[in-house]
Amino acid sequence: MTPPTPLLGARTLDRETARTLPPGPRLPTLAQTVLFAGHRTTFFPRMRARYGDVFTIRLVPTSRVVVVLSRPDHIREVFGTPPSIVHAGEGNTALKPIMGQHSLLLVDDDDHVRMRRQLMPAFNGHALRGYAEMIARLARADVEGWPVGMPFRLHERMRDLTLEVILQVVFGVTDSDRLEQLRPLVDKVVSVRPIIMLGGFYPRLLKLPPWRTYLRVQQQVDEILYDEIARRRTDPELAERNDVLSKLLAAGTWTDVELRDQLVTLLLAGHETTATSLAWAFHELARKPDQLKAGQQAADDGDDTYLDAIGKESLRLHPVVYQVGRRLTETTELAGYRLPRGTTLMAAMGLVHGDEQNFPEVHEFRPERFLGDNPPAPGTWIPFGGGTRRCIGAGFSLLEATEILRAALTRYDVRATTPKPEPAKPRNVTLVPANGCTLIATRRVSPPGR
Template identity: 55%
Template sequence: MVLRTELAPLPPGPRVPIAVQTVAFGSFRHLVLPVLRRRYGDVISLSLYPERKVVQLANLDHVKTVFGGSVTTFHAGEGNMILKPLMGEHSVLLTDEDVHLRARKLLMPAFHGAALRGYRDMITELTVAEVERWPVHRPFRSHDRMRVLTLEIILRVVFGVTTGPRLDELRPLLNRLLEIGPLDIFGWHNPKLQRFGPWKRNFEVQQRVDELLYAEIAERRRASDLDSRADVLSRLLTVPVDDDRLSDAELRDQLITLLLAGHETTATALAWSFHDLARNPIEHAAALAAADADDEKHLEAIAKEAMRLHPVIGEVARRLTEDIEIGGYRIPAGYTVMPSINMVQLDSAHHPDPLTFRPSRFLDGNSPPPGSWMPFGGGVRRCLGAGFSLLEATIVLREVLTRFQLTPDKAKAEPQRPRHITMVPGRGARVSVSPRRA
């Protein structure tokens, strides 16, 4: 609610230097935040680079207050400003209110309804081509293979084609942009660092990616058959109302957002799915039966449970435009509130035995409490690609599990490790596969 008194205290939190808090949050937040919650409660104040006061929220009712609040008070775009150097100021992730609604309206048709149904054959075709190249009886990093596959899929969705020298160069560069650690993020917001070492190399990669995207946009603008194409870029170039047509800079920002955010979550969720199935014989057998029966609800539940147990993104962010009060604490305008996906999804109050991989949580009317599963965020800013991601995961699981049985390379589960703003399997979700049928 909007604060009406100055008497409420500010949220508590650690007092260590901002650099220490930033590194701890960037590299170990999945370990640090539960400790801070036990010490400070459900509302925790942190200071993070660059010059940002943030408040982590672990209570589901508080999270619902944020997701259900006014978009004029809770600015998601401003909350994601750490991504601005990479995604661009026009990105659907970084804009608010009317500007955001315009971008979302233009992008949404590519990820809903008939468009989703039209992607099934394409996803299946690319998945079959990928898994038929997998080595058998030899451990490999399933996360790497899923990143390759989901990147191919989103390239097809965004550009309509996946061949040509420009896209061949773009693929490895996009992967390099994603191979960014917490310390690399300092270079995003400090031009002086971009003249040195890894920060310089990252900046040069990003510049080359931009050059390739602008070249693709220019070439596509000259195409004479845009009306017959269904890919995202062609759709955006054929918007019927002149006032809504996007500039090259706006197009670039939406394309890079889709390319980077449009495959990473799904790839990581699939890798964790293989990791967990390989270590759980009962769930593995149930998954094989579901794949054989083309039981898409069960296969989707596997992906959902992987996203619950191993959140790819640990929190969502909303920057406040006015003071609010949550949980008895005053949070001033200019602060960023962060509903914690990690703490809510691993809370036994909402998910009994929360550290156990159990897809049945999402089957037979056993869905968790509303709002307690939020890998795609919530409210009006919920990820517009959520349906696409789950469809993609379901198809990939079916194609893999009808062909192979999974075994882990080691019985011990892999730890999480940070990569830029995401958390991924520490050893790449290594598994072995063996053919089910001759």
């Protein structure tokens, strides 16, 4: 295994090199870290307005140098640079105690190529079509239980539903007793707080609460996952099973630990993010009668194209993942700068999505921008990253959103409790509606086919 690339930071950055970096704020590292962690949607735009499309910030640990990129052509440079030079795994170090060292998000070079190749069969078009009815069945069962005629927090419902999709469609757990055992434990695992991620940089913290408490719960989940993996390996009907875990076992050669790390990665990367993007989609539809009506018509007609466009526009207007990180393994020319080895790069998708030059009427919710003959320019809609590290679950996430939108919009009208949009607030690594997407659902009058 290749030794990790040392972070470029206070201990390794000399003054001469510092003068060649893109400009940036001179605030203390801790202040910049707090602004990044809790206020990046205002911090980053202000830094771009002051310093330009490429700017430098410094974050804990070790006052590491982070170069932020906000132009599509610069981000394409990063995504197009050989992966041996821009390590994404090393850029995700904070996730190691949570996802495990074999996670697809944490490996680079040959290990990443091998694991991605083994994951692909579970996420190709044929496999996705096989998951559609399973997701639709879970979605229909959940939305039938929505409160009618009274305010409720839809984000909480979406979190419960997307968790159920992970447990049954990804993990393949359908036994009611096992599900009852898993749900509260997994809910604690996915509710990871940002402070827990510091354990990736400071391993000694893992022996202390709250890190120790979190790892104890994680260990309980691991015991169940390892038991499921063992059962699945000996299942005589493995080839006929239609869940992600079974397809991974059928298509690749995995150790139990590698499989566990991929399952936890799919759980953490696919649960909160999908739930949040759906909450934002309903948040917008509840305030946009024309788009709501168009979405209901599409759901009635089986028009997946418009439902897919709703999901895409939600991801554009409300980026769930605001940026992705990479670490340079050698000194490289990027975005007009000669950036030294160990520099952390951040491709700020949120800045790209919020740029009027890329999306006219940038603050308006308009699913129609993803339809017709004039779609967004290449490299301007990048919620799942890009290049060889593009999120392998992108298709699964969009499929899940389409099926859940269909299940809800064929049954309900939705309206907000107030016309004023809910502001975003940080929750773990995502930005969620501050009031949980509070809305009121009422039964549609004689919906078609019912």
